[in-house]
Structure formats: C-alpha cells, structure tokens
Amino acid sequence: MDKNVWGKTELVDRVAEKAGMTKKDAKAVIEATMEVIKDSVKDGAEIRLIGFGTFKKQHRDARKGRNPQTGAEMEIASSDSLSFKSSVKY
Structure with a gap:
C-alpha cells in the first residue's frame, strides 16, 4: 500500500506501537471506537x-x-x- 494511504492495518500497527500494546488489543480498541461512533451518530448524537x-x-x-x-x-x-x-x- 502507498505510504501516504493507510488502511486499518497500518493504523492498528501505529496505535499498538505508540500505546505500547499488542496489535490485537489495538485492533479491538480501534474497532470498538469506530462502532461506538457509528452507533451514536446513527442514534442522533454528534461526536x-x-x-x-x-x-x-x-x-x-x-x-x-x-x-x-x-x-x-x-x-x-x-x-x-x-x-x-x-x-x-x-
């Protein structure tokens, strides 16, 4: 993938490195965050x-x-x- 275009995999790698956590944990945090944002906005909230x-x-x-x-x-x-x-x- 182009170094200037990131997908979820690259984001997980960077978050894991920056936060000192495993990639598995970083992926879980990112996916949970995205799910909370999506569900909250769907219910009418503004984040x-x-x-x-x-x-x-x-x-x-x-x-x-x-x-x-x-x-x-x-x-x-x-x-x-x-x-x-x-x-x-x-």
Whole structure:
C-alpha cells in the first residue's frame, strides 16, 4: 500500500506501537471506537473531538435522478450518511 494511504492495518500497527500494546488489543480498541461512533451518530448524537473533528449524521432528501445507462428518470430515496468535518485546528 502507498505510504501516504493507510488502511486499518497500518493504523492498528501505529496505535499498538505508540500505546505500547499488542496489535490485537489495538485492533479491538480501534474497532470498538469506530462502532461506538457509528452507533451514536446513527442514534442522533454528534461526536466532537476537540482539535480533531466532528462526526454527525447528514440527511439527504429524496430527489429525481437519471439512470446513466438508459437516461430514464428515477426517484432516488432519501438517506442518512455519516459525515466528518475536520477541526480548524487540525
């Protein structure tokens, strides 16, 4: 993998090294953190990590779109997604 693009494996390696813990423990902490953020935001919470950024739910209204293969007009359902905005300090 490109040194400037990290996946979960690289993050686990760095967290384990920095915190002095096993990779297994670091992976468990990272996965638990991601799960808590995802579940909390899904339930309507906004997670603010001062100096890092904010996670929140973003709602997208239903809208009309086009099928790119046929050009036929179609209705795109409303949806919610996880949004992250980095801190100004970051």
